[in-house]
Amino acid sequence: xxxxxxxxxxxxxxxxxxxxxxxxxxxxxxxxxxxxxxxxxxxxxxxxxxxxxxxxxxxxxxxxxxxxxxxxxxxxxxxxxxxxxxxxxxxxxxxxxxxxxxxxxxxxxxxxxxxxxxxxxxxxxxxxxxxxxxxxxxxxxxxxxxxxxxxxxxxxxxxxxxxxxxxxxxxxxxxxxxxxxxxxxxxxxxxxxxxxxxxxxxxxxxxxxxxxxxxxxxxxxxxxxxxxxxxxxxxxxxxxxxxxxxxxxxxxxxxxxxxxxxxxxxxxxxxxxxxxxxxxxxxxxxxxxxxxxxxxxxxxxxxxxxxxxxxxxxxxxxxxxxxxxxxxxxxxxxxxxxxxxxxxxxxxx
Ligand code: NAD
Numbered sequence: 001x002x003x004x005x006x007x008x009x010x011x012x013x014x015x016x017x018x019x020x021x022x023x024x025x026x027x028x029x030x031x032x033x034x035x036x037x038x039x040x041x042x043x044x045x046x047x048x049x050x051x052x053x054x055x056x057x058x059x060x061x062x063x064x065x066x067x068x069x070x071x072x073x074x075x076x077x078x079x080x081x082x083x084x085x086x087x088x089x090x091x092x093x094x095x096x097x098x099x100x101x102x103x104x105x106x107x108x109x110x111x112x113x114x115x116x117x118x119x120x121x122x123x124x125x126x127x128x129x130x131x132x133x134x135x136x137x138x139x140x141x142x143x144x145x146x147x148x149x150x151x152x153x154x155x156x157x158x159x160x161x162x163x164x165x166x167x168x169x170x171x172x173x174x175x176x177x178x179x180x181x182x183x184x185x186x187x188x189x190x191x192x193x194x195x196x197x198x199x200x201x202x203x204x205x206x207x208x209x210x211x212x213x214x215x216x217x218x219x220x221x222x223x224x225x226x227x228x229x230x231x232x233x234x235x236x237x238x239x240x241x242x243x244x245x246x247x248x249x250x251x252x253x254x255x256x257x258x259x260x261x262x263x264x265x266x267x268x269x270x271x272x273x274x275x276x277x278x279x280x281x282x283x284x285x286x287x288x289x290x291x292x293x294x295x296x297x298x299x300x301x302x303x304x305x306x307x308x309x310x311x312x313x314x315x316x317x318x319x320x321x322x323x324x325x326x327x328x329x330x331x332x333x334x335x336x337x338x339x340x341x342x343x344x345x346x347x348x349x
Contacts, residue, residue, distance in 0.1 A: 007024050011075060012046055016073055032067065035051065057103070060104035070114065072098065076093040095155070113160070114172040114174060121140045122140055124144045127283055134288075161241070172235050177247025177248065197212075197257055198311045203318065207267075218283065224248075227300060230297075231246040231295075232246070249286050249287065257303075264304075265311060
């Protein structure tokens, strides 16, 4: 008990943090989760869960007391609609969280500190084409990141490097590329493309229509949450201090993503493209050369498998909140899935 690794996960009420806490518990760690809110869809597995606003330095000092390792995932963030319309709030809130968490962790003698950065740090002028070359870590410079969210993440990466340079404070920098999976926000404006598309497809009638932001030809890669958590643990355990991509390197268009989800749902749907909505950069993909070199590993769960699990979870959520009504066929399909231990979903994809 006394020699268990003591880990702090900030943002533990959020999507990635919640899954990470569960995994760290499975690994035998003692875990403190901190957030300004509780997890939305199930209780945290953390040994301690504290509600704290990490923009306040004193809260960061208290959150990181008696801890060995920090995974700093707390951030004000959301999908493309949210991050393009809240530039000042996101920048101010996240600069405060990141600067205060770093200094509080140093003062508390934390042994390792991981910062969750984003592919939004990459230079926009390198992402103008849908069939772009995958982004290598050095493509973040000369800097031209996403306004607000991207600039703030890029500077927080730099800050982590300065702490290593000046204090030999052990930092890790992870650039996530679009993480998705069950227990992620799927409505309300902060959801991201895979969850929004799963919700829209689940709610649509077969042979009906769904709205897509932009012309749908913008490209992205998507990483399933299980791979994300695996990568986080591996990067924390490595001795690599520089920013590292953590993403899947299979690039798809948003239209292809919709087709995959429609196939999982067994629906034929028309796409109505709304060109007035934000779509972000035209193309983005992860170059995993360095990740493979450092870890000897890269994300491996297929988009078909991950989307099937995500779609099923969102559909069940919509049933439970009454936005979808179960038919006899749904009941029968759910029963078959439970009898087969959930494997039918994977086979169907
Ligand atoms: P999330 O929004 O689900 O989780 C972030 C959590 O931080 C939320 O629960 C939120 O309440 C909490 N938080 C916000 N302000 C806070 C404050 N002042 N004090 C304490 N907690 C606060 O997001 P996520 O998808 O789990 O992302 C986790 C991290 O990964 C974030 O840093 C995010 O920027 C980064 N990231 C995520 C993705 C992705 O695709 N999910 C992509 C790139 C980067």
